[in-house]
Amino acid sequence: MRVSQNGGAARDPDAVARFVEEFALLLNESGIPRMPARTLAALMVDDRGRLTAAQLAEQLGVSPAAISGAVRYLMQVQLIVRKREPGDKRDHYSLLDDPWYEAIMSRDKELVRWQSMLEEGARAAGVDTSAGRRLSQARRFFAFVHAELPGLMDRWRAQEQRG
Amino acid sequence: MRVSQNGGAARDPDAVARFVEEFALLLNESGIPRMPARTLAALMVDDRGRLTAAQLAEQLGVSPAAISGAVRYLMQVQLIVRKREPGDKRDHYSLLDDPWYEAIMSRDKELVRWQSMLEEGARAAGVDTSAGRRLSQARRFFAFVHAELPGLMDRWRAQEQRG
DNA sequence: TTCTAACTTCACAACTTTGTGAAACCAGTG
DNA sequence: CACTGGTTTCACAAAGTTGTGAAGTTAGAA
Structure with missing residues:
Protein backbone atom coordinates (compact mmCIF):
# COMPACT_ATOMS: atom_id res chain seq x y z
CA MET A 1 0.00 0.00 0.00
CA ARG A 2 1.70 3.13 -1.18
CA VAL A 3 0.86 5.71 1.43
CA SER A 4 2.50 9.06 1.01
CA GLN A 5 6.15 8.61 0.26
CA ASN A 6 5.63 9.58 -3.32
CA GLY A 7 9.23 10.28 -4.18
CA GLY A 8 9.31 8.13 -7.25
CA ALA A 9 7.40 7.30 -10.36
CA ALA A 10 4.16 6.23 -8.71
CA ARG A 11 1.01 8.24 -9.02
CA ASP A 12 -0.85 9.12 -5.84
CA PRO A 13 -4.50 9.27 -6.87
CA ASP A 14 -5.71 11.14 -3.81
CA ALA A 15 -3.04 13.78 -4.08
CA VAL A 16 -3.73 14.08 -7.79
CA ALA A 17 -7.45 14.58 -7.24
CA ARG A 18 -6.69 17.20 -4.64
CA PHE A 19 -4.29 18.96 -6.98
CA VAL A 20 -6.93 19.03 -9.71
CA GLU A 21 -9.42 20.83 -7.49
CA GLU A 22 -6.90 23.23 -6.05
CA PHE A 23 -5.29 24.09 -9.34
CA ALA A 24 -8.75 24.56 -10.81
CA LEU A 25 -9.37 27.18 -8.14
CA LEU A 26 -6.30 29.07 -9.30
CA LEU A 27 -7.44 28.88 -12.89
CA ASN A 28 -10.86 30.07 -11.78
CA GLU A 29 -9.30 33.03 -10.01
CA SER A 30 -7.70 33.95 -13.29
CA GLY A 31 -11.06 34.21 -14.95
CA ILE A 32 -11.70 30.71 -16.26
CA PRO A 33 -15.17 29.51 -15.22
CA ARG A 34 -15.41 26.72 -12.69
CA MET A 35 -16.19 23.70 -14.77
CA PRO A 36 -13.80 24.54 -17.63
CA ALA A 37 -11.08 25.10 -15.05
CA ARG A 38 -11.65 21.70 -13.48
CA THR A 39 -11.75 20.09 -16.88
CA LEU A 40 -8.48 21.67 -17.94
CA ALA A 41 -6.82 20.60 -14.70
CA ALA A 42 -8.05 17.04 -15.20
CA LEU A 43 -6.50 16.97 -18.66
CA MET A 44 -3.25 18.28 -17.29
CA VAL A 45 -2.83 15.39 -14.88
CA ASP A 46 -3.65 12.78 -17.50
CA ASP A 47 -0.58 11.04 -18.81
CA ARG A 48 -1.57 11.45 -22.41
CA GLY A 49 -3.23 14.82 -21.84
CA ARG A 50 -6.39 13.52 -23.46
CA LEU A 51 -9.65 12.09 -22.19
CA THR A 52 -13.12 11.33 -23.44
CA ALA A 53 -16.13 13.24 -22.22
CA ALA A 54 -17.24 10.19 -20.25
CA GLN A 55 -13.82 9.89 -18.60
CA LEU A 56 -13.82 13.54 -17.68
CA ALA A 57 -17.29 13.22 -16.23
CA GLU A 58 -16.28 10.22 -14.18
CA GLN A 59 -13.04 11.66 -12.91
CA LEU A 60 -14.56 14.96 -11.93
CA GLY A 61 -17.70 13.37 -10.56
CA VAL A 62 -20.08 15.41 -12.70
CA SER A 63 -22.70 14.85 -15.36
CA PRO A 64 -21.95 14.61 -19.08
CA ALA A 65 -23.87 17.83 -19.56
CA ALA A 66 -21.36 19.70 -17.39
CA ILE A 67 -18.49 18.40 -19.47
CA SER A 68 -20.24 19.40 -22.66
CA GLY A 69 -20.40 23.02 -21.52
CA ALA A 70 -16.88 23.03 -20.16
CA VAL A 71 -15.19 21.69 -23.26
CA ARG A 72 -17.18 24.07 -25.41
CA TYR A 73 -15.69 26.97 -23.51
CA LEU A 74 -12.16 25.57 -23.57
CA MET A 75 -12.32 24.95 -27.30
CA GLN A 76 -13.67 28.44 -27.86
CA VAL A 77 -10.74 30.02 -26.10
CA GLN A 78 -8.44 27.57 -27.85
CA LEU A 79 -7.04 25.86 -24.80
CA ILE A 80 -8.03 22.35 -25.95
CA VAL A 81 -9.00 20.57 -29.13
CA ARG A 82 -11.51 17.88 -29.91
CA LYS A 83 -10.49 14.81 -31.87
CA ARG A 84 -12.24 11.70 -33.05
CA GLU A 85 -10.66 8.57 -34.49
CA PRO A 86 -12.33 6.92 -37.46
CA GLY A 87 -14.71 4.21 -36.28
CA ASP A 88 -14.75 5.52 -32.76
CA LYS A 89 -17.96 6.92 -31.39
CA ARG A 90 -16.24 8.94 -28.71
CA ASP A 91 -14.80 12.41 -28.81
CA HIS A 92 -11.40 12.90 -27.21
CA TYR A 93 -10.44 16.20 -25.74
CA SER A 94 -6.76 17.02 -25.77
CA LEU A 95 -4.40 19.59 -24.44
CA LEU A 96 -2.56 21.44 -27.15
CA ASP A 97 1.01 20.51 -27.91
CA ASP A 98 2.42 23.43 -26.03
CA MET B 1 -22.55 71.65 -27.22
CA ARG B 2 -19.68 69.30 -27.82
CA VAL B 3 -21.19 66.28 -29.52
CA SER B 4 -18.78 63.65 -30.68
CA GLN B 5 -15.88 65.27 -32.41
CA ASN B 6 -13.66 64.61 -29.46
CA GLY B 7 -10.36 65.06 -31.20
CA GLY B 8 -8.94 67.46 -28.71
CA ALA B 9 -8.56 68.01 -25.03
CA ALA B 10 -12.22 67.88 -24.05
CA ARG B 11 -13.66 65.09 -22.02
CA ASP B 12 -16.77 63.36 -23.30
CA PRO B 13 -18.61 62.27 -20.18
CA ASP B 14 -20.92 59.81 -21.88
CA ALA B 15 -18.10 58.11 -23.71
CA VAL B 16 -16.08 58.03 -20.52
CA ALA B 17 -18.90 56.42 -18.57
CA ARG B 18 -19.32 53.87 -21.32
CA PHE B 19 -15.60 53.15 -21.32
CA VAL B 20 -15.66 52.60 -17.57
CA GLU B 21 -18.34 49.95 -17.80
CA GLU B 22 -16.80 48.23 -20.80
CA PHE B 23 -13.29 48.25 -19.46
CA ALA B 24 -14.63 46.95 -16.17
CA LEU B 25 -16.07 43.99 -18.05
CA LEU B 26 -12.60 43.21 -19.40
CA LEU B 27 -11.11 43.45 -15.95
CA ASN B 28 -13.90 41.20 -14.70
CA GLU B 29 -13.10 38.64 -17.37
CA SER B 30 -9.58 38.59 -16.04
CA GLY B 31 -10.80 37.54 -12.65
CA ILE B 32 -11.39 40.84 -10.86
CA PRO B 33 -14.85 40.83 -9.25
CA ARG B 34 -17.49 43.14 -10.67
CA MET B 35 -17.54 46.03 -8.26
CA PRO B 36 -13.77 46.23 -7.76
CA ALA B 37 -13.37 46.20 -11.53
CA ARG B 38 -15.76 49.12 -11.96
CA THR B 39 -14.09 50.98 -9.16
CA LEU B 40 -10.63 50.54 -10.67
CA ALA B 41 -11.91 51.69 -14.05
CA ALA B 42 -13.46 54.77 -12.47
CA LEU B 43 -10.15 55.67 -10.87
CA MET B 44 -8.36 55.21 -14.18
CA VAL B 45 -10.48 57.82 -15.92
CA ASP B 46 -10.11 60.35 -13.14
CA ASP B 47 -7.60 63.03 -13.96
CA ARG B 48 -5.83 62.73 -10.65
CA GLY B 49 -6.37 59.00 -10.39
CA ARG B 50 -7.94 59.52 -6.98
CA LEU B 51 -11.48 59.76 -5.65
CA THR B 52 -13.31 59.60 -2.35
CA ALA B 53 -15.68 56.79 -1.53
CA ALA B 54 -18.62 59.15 -1.94
CA GLN B 55 -17.40 60.27 -5.36
CA LEU B 56 -16.92 56.69 -6.48
CA ALA B 57 -20.39 55.82 -5.24
CA GLU B 58 -21.88 58.76 -7.11
CA GLN B 59 -20.02 58.18 -10.34
CA LEU B 60 -20.76 54.50 -10.47
CA GLY B 61 -24.31 54.96 -9.26
CA VAL B 62 -24.00 52.55 -6.35
CA SER B 63 -24.28 52.61 -2.56
CA PRO B 64 -21.40 53.44 -0.25
CA ALA B 65 -21.54 49.86 0.97
CA ALA B 66 -20.63 48.60 -2.49
CA ILE B 67 -17.63 50.92 -2.64
CA SER B 68 -16.49 49.77 0.77
CA GLY B 69 -16.31 46.17 -0.36
CA ALA B 70 -14.70 47.04 -3.67
CA VAL B 71 -11.88 49.15 -2.30
CA ARG B 72 -11.20 46.53 0.35
CA TYR B 73 -10.54 44.00 -2.38
CA LEU B 74 -8.43 46.38 -4.49
CA MET B 75 -6.29 47.31 -1.50
CA GLN B 76 -5.88 43.69 -0.58
CA VAL B 77 -4.52 42.83 -4.01
CA GLN B 78 -2.46 46.02 -3.92
CA LEU B 79 -3.97 47.72 -6.92
CA ILE B 80 -4.92 50.89 -5.02
CA VAL B 81 -4.02 52.67 -1.80
CA ARG B 82 -6.05 54.58 0.71
CA LYS B 83 -4.96 58.03 1.85
CA ARG B 84 -6.32 60.61 4.19
CA GLU B 85 -5.24 64.22 4.57
CA PRO B 86 -4.93 65.68 8.06
CA GLY B 87 -8.16 67.39 9.01
CA ASP B 88 -10.13 65.68 6.31
CA LYS B 89 -12.88 63.26 7.21
CA ARG B 90 -12.76 61.55 3.87
CA ASP B 91 -10.67 58.69 2.63
CA HIS B 92 -9.19 59.07 -0.81
CA TYR B 93 -8.52 56.02 -2.92
CA SER B 94 -5.67 56.31 -5.38
CA LEU B 95 -4.13 54.40 -8.20
CA LEU B 96 -0.55 53.48 -7.57
CA ASP B 97 2.18 55.51 -9.19
CA ASP B 98 2.80 52.93 -11.87
C1' DT C 1 -17.89 66.32 25.31
C1' DT C 2 -21.33 66.39 21.57
C1' DC C 3 -22.45 66.21 16.92
C1' DT C 4 -22.41 64.23 12.64
C1' DA C 5 -19.99 63.28 8.21
C1' DA C 6 -17.96 59.42 6.31
C1' DC C 7 -17.39 54.84 6.01
C1' DT C 8 -18.07 49.73 7.36
C1' DT C 9 -20.66 45.69 8.62
C1' DC C 10 -24.58 42.85 8.48
C1' DA C 11 -28.77 40.58 6.95
C1' DC C 12 -30.82 39.63 3.02
C1' DA C 13 -33.27 40.14 -1.62
C1' DA C 14 -32.20 39.97 -6.34
C1' DC C 15 -29.56 38.33 -9.80
C1' DT C 16 -26.13 35.22 -11.99
C1' DT C 17 -23.69 31.03 -12.38
C1' DT C 18 -23.48 26.26 -12.02
C1' DG C 19 -24.48 21.69 -12.87
C1' DT C 20 -28.43 18.27 -13.12
C1' DG C 21 -31.77 15.06 -15.35
C1' DA C 22 -34.49 14.39 -19.21
C1' DA C 23 -35.11 14.80 -23.86
C1' DA C 24 -33.12 15.44 -28.23
C1' DC C 25 -29.62 14.81 -31.55
C1' DC C 26 -25.69 12.66 -33.98
C1' DA C 27 -23.09 9.15 -35.83
C1' DG C 28 -21.00 4.44 -35.82
C1' DT C 29 -22.21 -0.46 -36.42
C1' DG C 30 -24.57 -4.44 -37.96
C1' DC D 1 -32.68 0.65 -41.96
C1' DA D 2 -32.72 -0.06 -36.80
C1' DC D 3 -30.26 0.27 -32.72
C1' DT D 4 -27.83 2.56 -29.34
C1' DG D 5 -23.51 4.67 -27.57
C1' DG D 6 -22.03 9.17 -26.95
C1' DT D 7 -22.82 13.85 -26.62
C1' DT D 8 -25.60 18.23 -26.62
C1' DT D 9 -29.47 21.11 -25.49
C1' DC D 10 -32.97 22.65 -22.51
C1' DA D 11 -35.56 23.81 -18.38
C1' DC D 12 -34.68 24.57 -13.98
C1' DA D 13 -33.21 23.96 -8.95
C1' DA D 14 -29.40 24.92 -6.11
C1' DA D 15 -25.50 27.44 -5.01
C1' DG D 16 -22.92 31.50 -5.30
C1' DT D 17 -22.29 36.51 -6.09
C1' DT D 18 -23.72 41.11 -5.89
C1' DG D 19 -25.18 45.27 -4.07
C1' DT D 20 -28.80 47.41 -0.97
C1' DG D 21 -30.63 49.68 3.24
C1' DA D 22 -30.25 49.91 7.97
C1' DA D 23 -27.52 49.85 11.83
C1' DG D 24 -23.07 50.35 13.67
C1' DT D 25 -18.47 52.43 14.03
C1' DT D 26 -14.88 55.88 13.45
C1' DA D 27 -12.92 60.16 13.55
C1' DG D 28 -12.81 65.27 12.63
C1' DA D 29 -14.60 69.70 14.21
C1' DA D 30 -16.60 72.79 17.40
Whole structure:
Protein backbone atom coordinates (compact mmCIF):
# COMPACT_ATOMS: atom_id res chain seq x y z
CA MET A 1 0.00 0.00 0.00
CA ARG A 2 1.70 3.13 -1.18
CA VAL A 3 0.86 5.71 1.43
CA SER A 4 2.50 9.06 1.01
CA GLN A 5 6.15 8.61 0.26
CA ASN A 6 5.63 9.58 -3.32
CA GLY A 7 9.23 10.28 -4.18
CA GLY A 8 9.31 8.13 -7.25
CA ALA A 9 7.40 7.30 -10.36
CA ALA A 10 4.16 6.23 -8.71
CA ARG A 11 1.01 8.24 -9.02
CA ASP A 12 -0.85 9.12 -5.84
CA PRO A 13 -4.50 9.27 -6.87
CA ASP A 14 -5.71 11.14 -3.81
CA ALA A 15 -3.04 13.78 -4.08
CA VAL A 16 -3.73 14.08 -7.79
CA ALA A 17 -7.45 14.58 -7.24
CA ARG A 18 -6.69 17.20 -4.64
CA PHE A 19 -4.29 18.96 -6.98
CA VAL A 20 -6.93 19.03 -9.71
CA GLU A 21 -9.42 20.83 -7.49
CA GLU A 22 -6.90 23.23 -6.05
CA PHE A 23 -5.29 24.09 -9.34
CA ALA A 24 -8.75 24.56 -10.81
CA LEU A 25 -9.37 27.18 -8.14
CA LEU A 26 -6.30 29.07 -9.30
CA LEU A 27 -7.44 28.88 -12.89
CA ASN A 28 -10.86 30.07 -11.78
CA GLU A 29 -9.30 33.03 -10.01
CA SER A 30 -7.70 33.95 -13.29
CA GLY A 31 -11.06 34.21 -14.95
CA ILE A 32 -11.70 30.71 -16.26
CA PRO A 33 -15.17 29.51 -15.22
CA ARG A 34 -15.41 26.72 -12.69
CA MET A 35 -16.19 23.70 -14.77
CA PRO A 36 -13.80 24.54 -17.63
CA ALA A 37 -11.08 25.10 -15.05
CA ARG A 38 -11.65 21.70 -13.48
CA THR A 39 -11.75 20.09 -16.88
CA LEU A 40 -8.48 21.67 -17.94
CA ALA A 41 -6.82 20.60 -14.70
CA ALA A 42 -8.05 17.04 -15.20
CA LEU A 43 -6.50 16.97 -18.66
CA MET A 44 -3.25 18.28 -17.29
CA VAL A 45 -2.83 15.39 -14.88
CA ASP A 46 -3.65 12.78 -17.50
CA ASP A 47 -0.58 11.04 -18.81
CA ARG A 48 -1.57 11.45 -22.41
CA GLY A 49 -3.23 14.82 -21.84
CA ARG A 50 -6.39 13.52 -23.46
CA LEU A 51 -9.65 12.09 -22.19
CA THR A 52 -13.12 11.33 -23.44
CA ALA A 53 -16.13 13.24 -22.22
CA ALA A 54 -17.24 10.19 -20.25
CA GLN A 55 -13.82 9.89 -18.60
CA LEU A 56 -13.82 13.54 -17.68
CA ALA A 57 -17.29 13.22 -16.23
CA GLU A 58 -16.28 10.22 -14.18
CA GLN A 59 -13.04 11.66 -12.91
CA LEU A 60 -14.56 14.96 -11.93
CA GLY A 61 -17.70 13.37 -10.56
CA VAL A 62 -20.08 15.41 -12.70
CA SER A 63 -22.70 14.85 -15.36
CA PRO A 64 -21.95 14.61 -19.08
CA ALA A 65 -23.87 17.83 -19.56
CA ALA A 66 -21.36 19.70 -17.39
CA ILE A 67 -18.49 18.40 -19.47
CA SER A 68 -20.24 19.40 -22.66
CA GLY A 69 -20.40 23.02 -21.52
CA ALA A 70 -16.88 23.03 -20.16
CA VAL A 71 -15.19 21.69 -23.26
CA ARG A 72 -17.18 24.07 -25.41
CA TYR A 73 -15.69 26.97 -23.51
CA LEU A 74 -12.16 25.57 -23.57
CA MET A 75 -12.32 24.95 -27.30
CA GLN A 76 -13.67 28.44 -27.86
CA VAL A 77 -10.74 30.02 -26.10
CA GLN A 78 -8.44 27.57 -27.85
CA LEU A 79 -7.04 25.86 -24.80
CA ILE A 80 -8.03 22.35 -25.95
CA VAL A 81 -9.00 20.57 -29.13
CA ARG A 82 -11.51 17.88 -29.91
CA LYS A 83 -10.49 14.81 -31.87
CA ARG A 84 -12.24 11.70 -33.05
CA GLU A 85 -10.66 8.57 -34.49
CA PRO A 86 -12.33 6.92 -37.46
CA GLY A 87 -14.71 4.21 -36.28
CA ASP A 88 -14.75 5.52 -32.76
CA LYS A 89 -17.96 6.92 -31.39
CA ARG A 90 -16.24 8.94 -28.71
CA ASP A 91 -14.80 12.41 -28.81
CA HIS A 92 -11.40 12.90 -27.21
CA TYR A 93 -10.44 16.20 -25.74
CA SER A 94 -6.76 17.02 -25.77
CA LEU A 95 -4.40 19.59 -24.44
CA LEU A 96 -2.56 21.44 -27.15
CA ASP A 97 1.01 20.51 -27.91
CA ASP A 98 2.42 23.43 -26.03
CA PRO A 99 -0.42 24.46 -23.76
CA TRP A 100 1.24 27.34 -22.01
CA TYR A 101 2.49 28.80 -25.24
CA GLU A 102 -1.00 28.60 -26.66
CA ALA A 103 -2.53 30.01 -23.50
CA ILE A 104 -0.19 32.99 -23.60
CA MET A 105 -0.85 33.58 -27.28
CA SER A 106 -4.57 33.24 -26.74
CA ARG A 107 -4.40 35.76 -23.92
CA ASP A 108 -2.28 38.02 -26.09
CA LYS A 109 -4.99 38.09 -28.74
CA GLU A 110 -7.38 39.10 -26.03
CA LEU A 111 -5.11 41.96 -25.04
CA VAL A 112 -5.58 43.43 -28.49
CA ARG A 113 -9.11 44.08 -27.41
CA TRP A 114 -7.80 45.81 -24.31
CA GLN A 115 -5.58 47.99 -26.43
CA SER A 116 -8.31 49.23 -28.68
CA MET A 117 -10.58 49.85 -25.75
CA LEU A 118 -7.89 51.81 -23.95
CA GLU A 119 -7.42 53.89 -27.08
CA GLU A 120 -11.10 54.70 -27.09
CA GLY A 121 -10.96 55.51 -23.42
CA ALA A 122 -8.06 57.86 -23.91
CA ARG A 123 -10.00 59.67 -26.59
CA ALA A 124 -13.11 59.85 -24.47
CA ALA A 125 -11.21 61.27 -21.54
CA GLY A 126 -9.45 63.74 -23.78
CA VAL A 127 -6.03 63.09 -25.23
CA ASP A 128 -4.47 66.07 -23.53
CA THR A 129 -5.82 65.27 -20.12
CA SER A 130 -3.96 63.46 -17.41
CA ALA A 131 -6.47 60.61 -17.51
CA GLY A 132 -6.18 60.41 -21.27
CA ARG A 133 -2.43 60.20 -21.04
CA ARG A 134 -2.64 57.48 -18.40
CA LEU A 135 -4.91 55.39 -20.62
CA SER A 136 -2.66 55.94 -23.61
CA GLN A 137 0.28 54.77 -21.59
CA ALA A 138 -1.62 51.66 -20.59
CA ARG A 139 -2.27 51.02 -24.26
CA ARG A 140 1.40 51.42 -25.08
CA PHE A 141 2.25 49.02 -22.27
CA PHE A 142 0.14 46.26 -23.73
CA ALA A 143 1.50 46.95 -27.20
CA PHE A 144 4.98 46.67 -25.72
CA VAL A 145 4.21 43.33 -24.09
CA HIS A 146 2.75 42.16 -27.38
CA ALA A 147 5.98 43.04 -29.15
CA GLU A 148 8.10 41.34 -26.52
CA LEU A 149 6.23 38.04 -26.56
CA PRO A 150 7.89 36.40 -29.54
CA GLY A 151 11.34 37.00 -28.08
CA LEU A 152 10.24 35.78 -24.72
CA MET A 153 8.87 32.56 -26.11
CA ASP A 154 12.03 32.04 -28.15
CA ARG A 155 14.13 32.37 -25.04
CA TRP A 156 11.86 30.00 -23.19
CA ARG A 157 12.16 27.42 -25.93
CA ALA A 158 15.92 27.82 -26.05
CA GLN A 159 16.12 27.27 -22.33
CA GLU A 160 14.04 24.13 -22.46
CA GLN A 161 16.11 22.68 -25.28
CA ARG A 162 19.24 23.36 -23.33
CA GLY A 163 18.10 21.84 -20.07
CA MET B 1 -22.55 71.65 -27.22
CA ARG B 2 -19.68 69.30 -27.82
CA VAL B 3 -21.19 66.28 -29.52
CA SER B 4 -18.78 63.65 -30.68
CA GLN B 5 -15.88 65.27 -32.41
CA ASN B 6 -13.66 64.61 -29.46
CA GLY B 7 -10.36 65.06 -31.20
CA GLY B 8 -8.94 67.46 -28.71
CA ALA B 9 -8.56 68.01 -25.03
CA ALA B 10 -12.22 67.88 -24.05
CA ARG B 11 -13.66 65.09 -22.02
CA ASP B 12 -16.77 63.36 -23.30
CA PRO B 13 -18.61 62.27 -20.18
CA ASP B 14 -20.92 59.81 -21.88
CA ALA B 15 -18.10 58.11 -23.71
CA VAL B 16 -16.08 58.03 -20.52
CA ALA B 17 -18.90 56.42 -18.57
CA ARG B 18 -19.32 53.87 -21.32
CA PHE B 19 -15.60 53.15 -21.32
CA VAL B 20 -15.66 52.60 -17.57
CA GLU B 21 -18.34 49.95 -17.80
CA GLU B 22 -16.80 48.23 -20.80
CA PHE B 23 -13.29 48.25 -19.46
CA ALA B 24 -14.63 46.95 -16.17
CA LEU B 25 -16.07 43.99 -18.05
CA LEU B 26 -12.60 43.21 -19.40
CA LEU B 27 -11.11 43.45 -15.95
CA ASN B 28 -13.90 41.20 -14.70
CA GLU B 29 -13.10 38.64 -17.37
CA SER B 30 -9.58 38.59 -16.04
CA GLY B 31 -10.80 37.54 -12.65
CA ILE B 32 -11.39 40.84 -10.86
CA PRO B 33 -14.85 40.83 -9.25
CA ARG B 34 -17.49 43.14 -10.67
CA MET B 35 -17.54 46.03 -8.26
CA PRO B 36 -13.77 46.23 -7.76
CA ALA B 37 -13.37 46.20 -11.53
CA ARG B 38 -15.76 49.12 -11.96
CA THR B 39 -14.09 50.98 -9.16
CA LEU B 40 -10.63 50.54 -10.67
CA ALA B 41 -11.91 51.69 -14.05
CA ALA B 42 -13.46 54.77 -12.47
CA LEU B 43 -10.15 55.67 -10.87
CA MET B 44 -8.36 55.21 -14.18
CA VAL B 45 -10.48 57.82 -15.92
CA ASP B 46 -10.11 60.35 -13.14
CA ASP B 47 -7.60 63.03 -13.96
CA ARG B 48 -5.83 62.73 -10.65
CA GLY B 49 -6.37 59.00 -10.39
CA ARG B 50 -7.94 59.52 -6.98
CA LEU B 51 -11.48 59.76 -5.65
CA THR B 52 -13.31 59.60 -2.35
CA ALA B 53 -15.68 56.79 -1.53
CA ALA B 54 -18.62 59.15 -1.94
CA GLN B 55 -17.40 60.27 -5.36
CA LEU B 56 -16.92 56.69 -6.48
CA ALA B 57 -20.39 55.82 -5.24
CA GLU B 58 -21.88 58.76 -7.11
CA GLN B 59 -20.02 58.18 -10.34
CA LEU B 60 -20.76 54.50 -10.47
CA GLY B 61 -24.31 54.96 -9.26
CA VAL B 62 -24.00 52.55 -6.35
CA SER B 63 -24.28 52.61 -2.56
CA PRO B 64 -21.40 53.44 -0.25
CA ALA B 65 -21.54 49.86 0.97
CA ALA B 66 -20.63 48.60 -2.49
CA ILE B 67 -17.63 50.92 -2.64
CA SER B 68 -16.49 49.77 0.77
CA GLY B 69 -16.31 46.17 -0.36
CA ALA B 70 -14.70 47.04 -3.67
CA VAL B 71 -11.88 49.15 -2.30
CA ARG B 72 -11.20 46.53 0.35
CA TYR B 73 -10.54 44.00 -2.38
CA LEU B 74 -8.43 46.38 -4.49
CA MET B 75 -6.29 47.31 -1.50
CA GLN B 76 -5.88 43.69 -0.58
CA VAL B 77 -4.52 42.83 -4.01
CA GLN B 78 -2.46 46.02 -3.92
CA LEU B 79 -3.97 47.72 -6.92
CA ILE B 80 -4.92 50.89 -5.02
CA VAL B 81 -4.02 52.67 -1.80
CA ARG B 82 -6.05 54.58 0.71
CA LYS B 83 -4.96 58.03 1.85
CA ARG B 84 -6.32 60.61 4.19
CA GLU B 85 -5.24 64.22 4.57
CA PRO B 86 -4.93 65.68 8.06
CA GLY B 87 -8.16 67.39 9.01
CA ASP B 88 -10.13 65.68 6.31
CA LYS B 89 -12.88 63.26 7.21
CA ARG B 90 -12.76 61.55 3.87
CA ASP B 91 -10.67 58.69 2.63
CA HIS B 92 -9.19 59.07 -0.81
CA TYR B 93 -8.52 56.02 -2.92
CA SER B 94 -5.67 56.31 -5.38
CA LEU B 95 -4.13 54.40 -8.20
CA LEU B 96 -0.55 53.48 -7.57
CA ASP B 97 2.18 55.51 -9.19
CA ASP B 98 2.80 52.93 -11.87
CA PRO B 99 -0.37 50.85 -11.84
CA TRP B 100 0.50 48.42 -14.54
CA TYR B 101 3.90 47.75 -13.12
CA GLU B 102 2.32 47.09 -9.75
CA ALA B 103 -0.39 44.95 -11.27
CA ILE B 104 2.17 42.81 -13.05
CA MET B 105 4.27 42.48 -9.93
CA SER B 106 1.23 41.65 -7.88
CA ARG B 107 0.26 38.98 -10.37
CA ASP B 108 3.82 37.70 -10.34
CA LYS B 109 3.62 37.15 -6.61
CA GLU B 110 0.48 35.20 -7.22
CA LEU B 111 2.28 33.02 -9.75
CA VAL B 112 4.63 31.88 -7.05
CA ARG B 113 1.63 30.13 -5.62
CA TRP B 114 1.03 28.53 -8.99
CA GLN B 115 4.59 27.32 -9.08
CA SER B 116 4.50 25.59 -5.75
CA MET B 117 1.16 24.02 -6.54
CA LEU B 118 2.46 22.73 -9.84
CA GLU B 119 5.43 21.24 -8.05
CA GLU B 120 3.08 19.40 -5.73
CA GLY B 121 1.02 18.28 -8.66
CA ALA B 122 4.06 16.92 -10.45
CA ARG B 123 4.98 14.95 -7.38
CA ALA B 124 1.45 13.66 -6.97
CA ALA B 125 1.30 12.54 -10.57
CA GLY B 126 4.72 10.91 -10.29
CA VAL B 127 7.88 12.71 -11.35
CA ASP B 128 8.74 10.13 -13.97
CA THR B 129 5.33 10.12 -15.57
CA SER B 130 4.36 12.06 -18.61
CA ALA B 131 1.84 14.06 -16.57
CA GLY B 132 4.45 14.75 -13.93
CA ARG B 133 6.85 16.03 -16.53
CA ARG B 134 4.17 18.24 -18.06
CA LEU B 135 3.42 19.82 -14.70
CA SER B 136 7.12 20.28 -13.97
CA GLN B 137 7.53 22.03 -17.28
CA ALA B 138 4.64 24.31 -16.45
CA ARG B 139 6.37 25.15 -13.20
CA ARG B 140 9.59 25.92 -15.02
CA PHE B 141 7.66 28.13 -17.41
CA PHE B 142 6.34 30.31 -14.63
CA ALA B 143 9.76 30.42 -13.01
CA PHE B 144 11.15 31.52 -16.37
CA VAL B 145 8.58 34.32 -16.70
CA HIS B 146 9.37 35.36 -13.14
CA ALA B 147 13.04 35.63 -14.02
CA GLU B 148 12.31 37.60 -17.20
CA LEU B 149 10.08 40.20 -15.57
CA PRO B 150 12.72 42.58 -14.23
CA GLY B 151 14.35 42.79 -17.66
CA LEU B 152 11.00 43.28 -19.31
CA MET B 153 10.05 46.11 -17.01
CA ASP B 154 13.43 47.74 -17.48
CA ARG B 155 12.97 47.68 -21.23
CA TRP B 156 9.48 49.10 -20.88
CA ARG B 157 10.75 51.94 -18.74
CA ALA B 158 13.58 52.63 -21.13
CA GLN B 159 11.13 52.80 -24.01
CA GLU B 160 8.86 55.23 -22.19
CA GLN B 161 11.74 57.50 -21.27
CA ARG B 162 12.85 57.55 -24.83
CA GLY B 163 9.65 58.34 -26.40
C1' DT C 1 -17.89 66.32 25.31
C1' DT C 2 -21.33 66.39 21.57
C1' DC C 3 -22.45 66.21 16.92
C1' DT C 4 -22.41 64.23 12.64
C1' DA C 5 -19.99 63.28 8.21
C1' DA C 6 -17.96 59.42 6.31
C1' DC C 7 -17.39 54.84 6.01
C1' DT C 8 -18.07 49.73 7.36
C1' DT C 9 -20.66 45.69 8.62
C1' DC C 10 -24.58 42.85 8.48
C1' DA C 11 -28.77 40.58 6.95
C1' DC C 12 -30.82 39.63 3.02
C1' DA C 13 -33.27 40.14 -1.62
C1' DA C 14 -32.20 39.97 -6.34
C1' DC C 15 -29.56 38.33 -9.80
C1' DT C 16 -26.13 35.22 -11.99
C1' DT C 17 -23.69 31.03 -12.38
C1' DT C 18 -23.48 26.26 -12.02
C1' DG C 19 -24.48 21.69 -12.87
C1' DT C 20 -28.43 18.27 -13.12
C1' DG C 21 -31.77 15.06 -15.35
C1' DA C 22 -34.49 14.39 -19.21
C1' DA C 23 -35.11 14.80 -23.86
C1' DA C 24 -33.12 15.44 -28.23
C1' DC C 25 -29.62 14.81 -31.55
C1' DC C 26 -25.69 12.66 -33.98
C1' DA C 27 -23.09 9.15 -35.83
C1' DG C 28 -21.00 4.44 -35.82
C1' DT C 29 -22.21 -0.46 -36.42
C1' DG C 30 -24.57 -4.44 -37.96
C1' DC D 1 -32.68 0.65 -41.96
C1' DA D 2 -32.72 -0.06 -36.80
C1' DC D 3 -30.26 0.27 -32.72
C1' DT D 4 -27.83 2.56 -29.34
C1' DG D 5 -23.51 4.67 -27.57
C1' DG D 6 -22.03 9.17 -26.95
C1' DT D 7 -22.82 13.85 -26.62
C1' DT D 8 -25.60 18.23 -26.62
C1' DT D 9 -29.47 21.11 -25.49
C1' DC D 10 -32.97 22.65 -22.51
C1' DA D 11 -35.56 23.81 -18.38
C1' DC D 12 -34.68 24.57 -13.98
C1' DA D 13 -33.21 23.96 -8.95
C1' DA D 14 -29.40 24.92 -6.11
C1' DA D 15 -25.50 27.44 -5.01
C1' DG D 16 -22.92 31.50 -5.30
C1' DT D 17 -22.29 36.51 -6.09
C1' DT D 18 -23.72 41.11 -5.89
C1' DG D 19 -25.18 45.27 -4.07
C1' DT D 20 -28.80 47.41 -0.97
C1' DG D 21 -30.63 49.68 3.24
C1' DA D 22 -30.25 49.91 7.97
C1' DA D 23 -27.52 49.85 11.83
C1' DG D 24 -23.07 50.35 13.67
C1' DT D 25 -18.47 52.43 14.03
C1' DT D 26 -14.88 55.88 13.45
C1' DA D 27 -12.92 60.16 13.55
C1' DG D 28 -12.81 65.27 12.63
C1' DA D 29 -14.60 69.70 14.21
C1' DA D 30 -16.60 72.79 17.40
